[in-house]
Amino acid sequence: MYFKNIFSFLSWLKTYEKSWFKGDLSAGLTVGIMLIPQGIAYAMIAGLPPIYGLYTAMIPQVVYTLFGTSRQLAVGPVAMDSLIVASGVGAIAMVGSENFIALAIVLALLMGLMQVLFGIFRLGFLVNFLSKPVISGFTSAAALIIGLNQLKHLLGVDIHRNNQLQYLLIDAYKHLGKINWPTFFIGIGAIFIIVIFKRYFKKFPASLIVTIISILLVYFFRLDHYGVKIVGTIPQGLPLFSLPHLDKKTITNLAPIALTLALIAFMEAISVAKAIEAKHNNYKVNANKELIALGLGNIVGSLFHAYPSTGGFSRTAVNDQSGAKTPLAAVISAVVVGLTLLFLTPYFYYLPKAVLAAIIMVAVFGLLDFKVPAQLWQYTKRDLLILNITLLITATIGIKEGIILGVLLSLGMLIYKSTKPHVAILGKVPNTYLYRNIDRFKDLEVFKNILIIRFDAQLHFANTTFFKDTLYSEATKKGSDLKVVILDGESLNNLDSSGVYAIQEVLKYFKGKDINFYFTGLKGPVRDTITKSGIISEIGKQHCFMSIQEAVDYYQHNNINTYKKKFTHQNNN
């Protein structure tokens, strides 16, 4: 029981069905083959030698299979995190230097430790604060930055790596005259082939095909003599254990980047894991366990020269579509990468960097999100604005800045909206017991002595002034006929202490004007507060009703006849 709780793999291993193996094998091979060029390409994004991409493609996913709760998540190097590694570590050490490599590996260790801690302290819920518009804007911006950073390899020119869109574009424009045409044609050709294959021959691993074709082309025509940059030597053999070097200064320098990565990487993994879980529904993804599993993957990975990894969008989708039923598929992928490391690395010597750029550009172009903005345009300009601001800031100022501003804007909007909530004056739908907004429904019955008002928000410190002002001004509009105010509590979801004081003021105000005040349809938690705070005794228990109709009946009977106690009063159990 306890073991199964920690080692998630026990739960699927014990019930493993023979019929699953075909899917796992097919998915494992497909993803494994996909990982070779992707691993090399993502290492290039991160500013690392290709071999580190392959190490990262191998180790973390094996660790993940032991502890992870998703059965299809494909863990390994991903484009966005590679970009963050490049920009973060690049600010401390020269990209590609020995020190840079060492720091990228230490970064994986730190990030992994943070993820494990976050998981233990159950902070997985933090990812809930990333709203759809923020994720969409952020992803599109990151895709733009990653894609444009590849222009350098695609054009064969010397554009500086940068995380700010505007400088990338300016720099690219300046270098337009110096394009290396063989490089450019190889790159464009690769893009063309991948796109065609993706559209018409989905079954074939397009990136592997362009990899093989381009290696052969360069080898036979010696295109490297014509300025086509190639990958060069990739060492052979499996990664060896070695302890990353940690000192206080390194930790201080890397901590903010590690934190950003820990959260962003988790956000990527959990969103794709949840999406795939919804499709399968025979297991449950646990956010905190995912954090621990991904974190352990990074920690163990860093002991074997891996740089930061997480669950990626595209490979997970391919893994699932290829039939993966359990993490056994991931073990098979890791074996494929391991075999490549042992026997095949020399064959990648002539692989042109332009082809890697092509693979990356096609992949990230798929991440550019046009669908969500188009949908938001239909029904919420506010969320669209948040999306666009997040996109703009992420693309032109920085990844961290974009995501932080996006989250703050989302929270700000949430609070702002609740400070001026929707308020409805209700009238009776004729011949029913239903009361609806008089501004939205026609032919409602409105009583001249009764103001029925609905406040569509919890009542809290930041909207009590609005609540009072609205109530008073609506009461004033009714004029001197007004005898009773009915506050419909069905949408009043909560009441904090400022709300309690506001209601007490309101009661006093109406009492001073000899106007009765009734509550209807209060929810349980609000009833509790109303009772414990003593408001109930100020208003009188008999003035709290289950429904608006009862309150109206009570007032009308009470005024016309003598009062007969025949109404269901709301109780407080």
Added chain:
Amino acid sequence: MYFKNIFSFLSWLKTYEKSWFKGDLSAGLTVGIMLIPQGIAYAMIAGLPPIYGLYTAMIPQVVYTLFGTSRQLAVGPVAMDSLIVASGVGAIAMVGSENFIALAIVLALLMGLMQVLFGIFRLGFLVNFLSKPVISGFTSAAALIIGLNQLKHLLGVDIHRNNQLQYLLIDAYKHLGKINWPTFFIGIGAIFIIVIFKRYFKKFPASLIVTIISILLVYFFRLDHYGVKIVGTIPQGLPLFSLPHLDKKTITNLAPIALTLALIAFMEAISVAKAIEAKHNNYKVNANKELIALGLGNIVGSLFHAYPSTGGFSRTAVNDQSGAKTPLAAVISAVVVGLTLLFLTPYFYYLPKAVLAAIIMVAVFGLLDFKVPAQLWQYTKRDLLILNITLLITATIGIKEGIILGVLLSLGMLIYKSTKPHVAILGKVPNTYLYRNIDRFKDLEVFKNILIIRFDAQLHFANTTFFKDTLYSEATKKGSDLKVVILDGESLNNLDSSGVYAIQEVLKYFKGKDINFYFTGLKGPVRDTITKSGIISEIGKQHCFMSIQEAVDYYQHNNINTYKKKFTHQNNN
């Protein structure tokens, strides 16, 4: 029309009734007399010579009468702001030095400018973010700090001015052996007299009485020769116009203090103004105009040697209780202060500082708030926690820190609560059309094929995961009998884009399980979003009902008989 809009005094001057004058005169004289010792005492809190307190008691309130929208607000020096002046300016210049005085006056100018700008840009709503617990905790803490800072004068010892409770207490403890007993007895005697008068002879101006008695005592017994510290020379004459000296460095240094003061001073004034407005109800306080009026009071005041002022709690209450009907009362108070400045200042020479300390200590003891914490204890431990944290941080770390943390905690709590809102599973109240929480009401009718669920919050990015998880787990509990899920929309106050995507996922999930999904009682704004986002076409317009009962009837009839279109469907107008 336009003039009246700016010069608020036109609105009461034109309709001035003769009967009002008696009240205005009596209140004006009372507050004016009260202002003399208070002005001197608050100047002492601020670390300024007494005369500046009198200048501040005179000028700003005259300016306020022209533009202010409250008719009873008494503007002048107040304890809390004086404390902030002392601590803020004290960090830049030596308390009591020429430079210190000049900076305190410039501070009023800067703060006034900020208030006017805030008013023009309609930022008065910002004060809504101060919740009751934060205001209560903050006020109590400030009262403690102000009161304890007076121990120095009350004991006649040399305790350093400090804004941190712990150091004040330690310092006071260290000096216990050096108490100047004549000073101490005068102070304690004054406190005793004021308290007695406040309780039994409310009509008499207690602080004026102790002021006069103590002056006579010191004068006749020459107590100043026995170590009793006295106020000393106060210059005679009205304040003269002079431009405060402004340079860039001063502005940079003072800007943060000015900002704190601008907001805190406004908060004090607007809360007391609103409270008094609620009593009278023949005029309306406008937050943004108040900002402008208070700001102009500070600006003009600073040109006549006044330091930061605002509307104070206690004097406003006295003003109102003494019968003030219009700001004419404030003009009369200003005249009293003016006459004092012209003719009476020499008589305050022998006023002992211990008596001023006594006046301050009794006043701020009244600000210590025990009522609100006692009430919160009854019904909301969360808000009580926020109150106590605000109090503790304000008292031990700093005023700004306390208030900022309090606001952030309140906002955090607001968001936190809405991420895990109350959810109710509903059952039918027998023989009614009402549906209530099955956990709170007994003997409700529950249908085995129907899950009726109510989510008591707006659906937004930070609670969509909780929403989905809850819905799925409740559906699972129902088992295979479940045929239809009814989401009661009456408490679903809003729907952002993340909420829309969540609902789409939910619809897909239940469709995959062949379970129907109905909406009931959706509010207008949510209906708009449901329509524009296209959810309506996924769910089918016929599956949106006005009430739960209709949805239940629809399902039951639809399954038992053939469906007859006899139900009122919710329309979208």
